Amino acid sequence: MTLPRVCQKELLQKLTELGIAYDKIEHPEVFTVEQALPHVAHLEGIFAKNLFLKDKKKQFYLFCAPHDCDVKLNDLSKLVKxxxxxxxxxxxxxxxxxxxxxxxxxxxxxxxDTEHSVKLVLDDRFTNNTYTKIYFHPMVNTSSIGITPQGLMTFLKSTGHEPLKINLME
Structure with missing residues (x-):
């Protein structure tokens, strides 16, 4: 059975329904943070690095942090147990x-992720107002949208995903 998938258009409608303001930047297709930075580095805020990971027991994790965060999977593994x-x-x-x-x-x-099978792990700088805006791809890699930390939390609440907040700076 194929589940219906939310696309960029439906995402933007959802953000509007939730009252989440966003800035949208169109850019060429990018596959890495390094490829995206020339198109978003001039914007106020921070571009997100997003990693889809799994552990040995096939628990899935979505990890989101500032693009310039040095992520060591061994350290992250210990933080999320x-x-x-x-x-x-x-x-x-x-x-x-x-x-x-x-x-x-x-x-x-x-x-x-309507079955809530993916654990969200957020760098706590995304929720403590370190940045005025956080830029993510809106389901496709040909644009980026910026939302506030408050907008991010409103979005996450609407999905039912409670983030595990970690501090990678310590």
Whole structure:
């Protein structure tokens, strides 16, 4: 059975319904943070790095942090108490769970995780007003949208995903 998937248009409608203001920037297709930065580095706020991961027991994690955050999977694994360490999950599972493809991983994919099988892990700087805006891909990697930390929390509440907040700076 194929589940209906939320696309960019439906995401933007959802943000509007929730009263979440956003800025949208169109750019060429990008597959990495490094490819995206020339198109978003001039914007107020921070561009998000998003990783779709799994542990040995096939628990899935969506990790979101500032793009310039140095992420060591071993350290992250200990912080989230992952069983047997963390590794990148296959693209087929990324599509199955979040309706996304490589290069377009985003917190907004949680709209497609109606079974709540993905644990969200957020760098706490995304929720403590360190940044005025956080930029994520809106289900595709040909644009980015910026929302406030308050908008992010409103969005997450609407999906039923309670983030595990971690501090990678310590």
């Amino acid at each position: 992952a069983s047997g360490g963390l590794r990148f999950a296959d693209e087929s599972v990324l599509f199955e769970k979040l309706g996304l493809t490589q290069g377009s991983v985003t917190v907004f994919g949680l709209l497609n």
